[in-house]
Amino acid sequence: MLIVSHGTGDWFVADVTTWPRPTDNGFVPEILEVEMYAEAARRVIGRRVSRVTHLDSLVVGEPSIVQGLEGKRITDVTRLGKVLTLHTSLLAVDLHFGMSGRIVVDGRSPIDELSYAASDDSRWIRFGLSFGKGFLYISDPRRFARVQPTRHGEGLGPDAMTISKQQFRECVTGRNAPIKAVLLDQSSVAGLGNMLVDEILWRADVDPHRKKLDAATVDLIHAKMRAVLPQLARRGGSHAGRLSVKLRVPGSACPRDGALLSRATVGGRTTFWCPKHQR
Ligand SMILES: [Zn+2]
Incomplete structure (x- = not known):
């Protein structure tokens, strides 16, 4: 109550x-x-x-x-x-x-x-x-x-819809925190929330716990992010990903390979990911 x-x-x-x-x-x-x-x-x-x-x-x-x-x-x-x-x-x-x-x-x-x-x-x-x-x-x-x-964007990183590959590398590469937490941190990249970060990492095959990512992995996450945002915008919003809101319950299977999705708190938020293809 x-x-x-x-x-x-x-x-x-x-x-x-x-x-x-x-x-x-x-x-x-x-x-x-x-x-x-x-x-x-x-x-x-x-x-x-x-x-x-x-x-x-x-x-x-x-x-x-x-x-x-x-x-x-x-x-x-x-x-x-x-x-x-x-x-x-x-x-x-x-x-x-x-x-x-x-x-x-x-x-x-x-x-x-x-x-x-x-x-x-x-x-x-x-x-x-x-x-x-x-x-x-x-x-x-x-x-x-x-x-x-207005605070004129104080404390906010570059916008997730327009951030360049180079800017994204500077904000994310080598950070000693789970990538999930880094992407949720509005001072590194502005705009992402829980659902979008899970979707992006699912598409990039990256385990949300991983830290200190190399440049190639960071570039891949950037590419998936830039692709998924306009796609989900056309589909109606953050909930419309492949890792959709319906799958965010215990016992759901990965829509790509059928593995049982894992669920844990990462970066302070309930996180769903596929232990089979997200490494
Ligand atoms: Zn999977």
Whole structure:
């Protein structure tokens, strides 16, 4: 059981034992989902914020500054890794979506459902902008989303969708940590989450525990990553890999060779891999 606050002063007790655990079946926003959010948010470029309608006390940092969006025109929407930034002439604000944050623009979201967002509930709106005509808000039942004045990408590595082979080598080669942890580390490569890293390592035949990888293996991981991201984007998101969300349960078989998939915590996250072909 978990006490859940809706941020409106009312509290209730939810039975979360029936909810999927993000570490197992983490259908949570990763780079592909946030890119979809960015695409949706680009609809509001050129619009002036008539009112900041929601500033959840847990989700929004420095609310007095964020409130300053009011009256300003959105000039651009950018994304680096899993961070989306709304720009105005004088103020830019970073949006982080946490485990269950979804963006809704003019009543539509690019993603119908995340693990924790089974349905829309106005009580889950944590940050909202009204444009007079239309609106943009973040719906987040779990309240792990964060909205704050921009940090200009501070602490983030190059974006996983565009990182070059050379940059990737510099960020990853020789690191003395499990490759799974290195790829999840947003300061080495920005944007990858649990599902995507498992998928990439599965495709690259690399055991997630391996450390200090040689350049050839690092190049292979880079190539698989750059190939899989646009592929899964076309298929609808991070969950749509070969090592799909359906296989992320004990007893599943590797879709390539039928071996029983292994499962353990690597890099702090529940990890699935094939002990037969991932070495
Ligand atoms: Zn296999």
